[in-house]
Amino acid sequence: MYQYDEVDHRIVRERVAQFRDQTRRYLAGELSEDEFRPLRLMNGLYVQRHAPMLRVAIPYGHLRSGQLRKLADIARRYDKGYGHFTTRQNIQFNWPELARVPDILEELSTVEMHAIQTSGNCVRNTTTDAFAGVAGDELLDPRPWCEIIRQWSTLHPEFAFLPRKFKIAVSGSVEDRAATRVHDIGLHVVRNEAGEVGFRVMVGGGLGRTPIVGDVVKEFLPTPHLLTYLDAVLRVYNRFGRRDNKYKARIKILVKAMTVEGFAAKVEDEWLHIKGGPATLRDEDVAHYASFFTDPPYQALSASSEFAALLAQDKAFSRWAERNTRAHKRQGYRSVVLSLKRTGVPPGDISAEQMDAAAELADRFGFGELRVAHEQNLVLPDVPERDLHAVWQLARQHGFATPNIGLLTDIICCPGGDFCSLANARSIPVAEAIQRTFEDMDYLYDLGDIDCNFSGCMNACGHHHIGNIGILGVDKNGEEWYQITLGGSQGSATSIGKVIGPSFAQADVPKAFTTIMGVYLEQRGAGERFIETVRRIGLDPFKERVYAKHH
Known part of the structure; x- marks a missing residue:
C-alpha cells in the first residue's frame, strides 16, 4: 500500500490547520455562509438534512487495519457509532459537530487519511476493482496507476475549479469490475497486437439526470502518456464545458454536443502540445509507485x-x-x-x-x-x-456473513431522504422491505445473480441506472414514489435500464419486485441469469403483469 512521504504529511497537516482557522472564522461570524461553502466543500464537508456530513477519502478503496481502527474511534467519539461506505469507495460520517470537524481531520492525518477533494468541482477519488492485485484475470495491477492519478490530481491548480465534479475509474482486469463506462473518464487496461499493455480511454460516461455510457476516444494509449493525455482531456473540458447551467456542466454533455469524434479531435490537438513533456511517465516513475504495491509474503499453500x-x-x-x-x-x-x-x-x-x-x-x-x-x-x-x-x-x-453477495438483497443504496437534503424519497426503509421480502435463502439462491441499485434522487448516487433492477425515488406533489427500471448492467456490456411504467407507492415496491421475479422464473431459459432473460424477452411481459396487479 502507498505510504506517505514528508511532502504528503506536510500538505495534509497544513490543510488541517488552514481549515481549523476557516471554521473558527465562520463560527465567529467573520465568514459568511457563501464564503465558507467552497472552503468546507474542499474539505469534504456537506450540510445534510439533520447535521453536517463528512466524506473521508479512501484512495481506490484501500485501507490498512490501523486506518479502519481510527475510523472506528472517530465514529465512537465524534459521531453516532457508525459510518457509511459509498459507491466511490469512501466513508461518510453523518453526524459530526461542525466545530469538531477540524479535530476529526487532525485525527485522520495521524493515519495518513484526509477528506481533500471528496467534494467540489474537482477530480474526485479515483476508484478501481476491489480485487485489484489479487484477481486471476488481471492484465496489469491498476493500483500504482490509481496512485499516480491521485498524485497528479490532488490540489492540481489547473483543475481545482472545473465546470462540475469529475470522476475517474480504472480497471486492470479482463472483466470490468469498476464500472469504468459510467465515469467521466474510464481507463481499461488492454493489450495491443504487439503484446504491449496500455489503456483504452473512455470519456463522457455518467449517470444522474442524463445517464450515458461513455464512448471510446482512444483505443490504445501507451502507459507512459497517461498523465499528458488526461491533462489534454481535462483542459478541453475546462475550456469548453458549460458553466452557465450545472445540469449541463458534466463532460458527458460536452462530448454529446461536440460529438465523440469532435471531442477526440480537440483532445488530440491539445495533446500534441504536451505529449512527451515533463508529465510523461518514465520507467523509474512507474517502478517507484509499483514498489508500494508488491505482493505480501504469501505462503506456498496447496489446496486445503x-x-x-x-x-x-x-x-x-x-x-x-x-x-x-x-x-x-x-x-x-x-x-x-x-x-x-x-x-x-x-x-x-x-x-x-x-x-x-x-x-x-x-x-x-x-x-x-x-x-x-x-x-x-x-x-x-x-x-x-x-x-x-x-x-x-x-x-x-459480527453480522458480516450474510451469504448474499451478488444476489437481490445485496442492494447498492444511497442514504436517501433520511439524511440527504437533495433526496426526493427515502431509500433505506424500501431497501429493507425488499430484503425482508426475499429473506428465504433457498428462493434467493434460485433467483441467482441480480444487481439491485437504489437512488433517492436523480443524482443517482446509488447507480440505479446500471442495476439489473433499479429504483429511483421521485417526488409527486410532496409524496414519495418509486420508479422501477429493468435491464441495466455494468461491466463490459454496460447498459442503462429502462423505466417500466408509472411509479409505485412505497408499500407497493416489494409486491412489484415479487411479481417481476415471478415472470423471470416462468420465462427464464436453462442457466439464464435475470439480465439475460430481460434482454431476451424485453420489458413488456414484466410491465403487463406488474401493472395488471398494481394499477
Whole structure:
C-alpha cells in the first residue's frame, strides 16, 4: 500500500490547520455562509438534512487495519457509532459537530487519511476493482496507476475549479469490475497486437439526470502518456464545458454536443502540445509507485483438504463460501467479501464494533489490509483457504456473513431522504422491505445473480441506472414514489435500464419486485441469469403483469 512521504504529511497537516482557522472564522461570524461553502466543500464537508456530513477519502478503496481502527474511534467519539461506505469507495460520517470537524481531520492525518477533494468541482477519488492485485484475470495491477492519478490530481491548480465534479475509474482486469463506462473518464487496461499493455480511454460516461455510457476516444494509449493525455482531456473540458447551467456542466454533455469524434479531435490537438513533456511517465516513475504495491509474503499453500471436507459437510458454510469468497491468483488463498447488507441495517453502514472486528480479521487472517468495494461491502483480499471456516464463524458473530453477495438483497443504496437534503424519497426503509421480502435463502439462491441499485434522487448516487433492477425515488406533489427500471448492467456490456411504467407507492415496491421475479422464473431459459432473460424477452411481459396487479 502507498505510504506517505514528508511532502504528503506536510500538505495534509497544513490543510488541517488552514481549515481549523476557516471554521473558527465562520463560527465567529467573520465568514459568511457563501464564503465558507467552497472552503468546507474542499474539505469534504456537506450540510445534510439533520447535521453536517463528512466524506473521508479512501484512495481506490484501500485501507490498512490501523486506518479502519481510527475510523472506528472517530465514529465512537465524534459521531453516532457508525459510518457509511459509498459507491466511490469512501466513508461518510453523518453526524459530526461542525466545530469538531477540524479535530476529526487532525485525527485522520495521524493515519495518513484526509477528506481533500471528496467534494467540489474537482477530480474526485479515483476508484478501481476491489480485487485489484489479487484477481486471476488481471492484465496489469491498476493500483500504482490509481496512485499516480491521485498524485497528479490532488490540489492540481489547473483543475481545482472545473465546470462540475469529475470522476475517474480504472480497471486492470479482463472483466470490468469498476464500472469504468459510467465515469467521466474510464481507463481499461488492454493489450495491443504487439503484446504491449496500455489503456483504452473512455470519456463522457455518467449517470444522474442524463445517464450515458461513455464512448471510446482512444483505443490504445501507451502507459507512459497517461498523465499528458488526461491533462489534454481535462483542459478541453475546462475550456469548453458549460458553466452557465450545472445540469449541463458534466463532460458527458460536452462530448454529446461536440460529438465523440469532435471531442477526440480537440483532445488530440491539445495533446500534441504536451505529449512527451515533463508529465510523461518514465520507467523509474512507474517502478517507484509499483514498489508500494508488491505482493505480501504469501505462503506456498496447496489446496486445503480440510476446507474441501467442510464445504461438503456444512451447507451454511458452503453457501457462504460460494457467494462471499472469490478465487485468488495464488493457490490456497481466496478473497473474502464481508457483507454489509444484513436485513435491518442500511446498506453500506458499518458500526464502530464491526470496523474493529474487520480490522482484527485482516490482521489475524490476512496481511492487515482491507478494501472497500464499489458495491458498499468490505473485502479481505488474502485469506488462506484453511482459515475460511474460522473467518466465517467470526464474521457471523459480527453480522458480516450474510451469504448474499451478488444476489437481490445485496442492494447498492444511497442514504436517501433520511439524511440527504437533495433526496426526493427515502431509500433505506424500501431497501429493507425488499430484503425482508426475499429473506428465504433457498428462493434467493434460485433467483441467482441480480444487481439491485437504489437512488433517492436523480443524482443517482446509488447507480440505479446500471442495476439489473433499479429504483429511483421521485417526488409527486410532496409524496414519495418509486420508479422501477429493468435491464441495466455494468461491466463490459454496460447498459442503462429502462423505466417500466408509472411509479409505485412505497408499500407497493416489494409486491412489484415479487411479481417481476415471478415472470423471470416462468420465462427464464436453462442457466439464464435475470439480465439475460430481460434482454431476451424485453420489458413488456414484466410491465403487463406488474401493472395488471398494481394499477
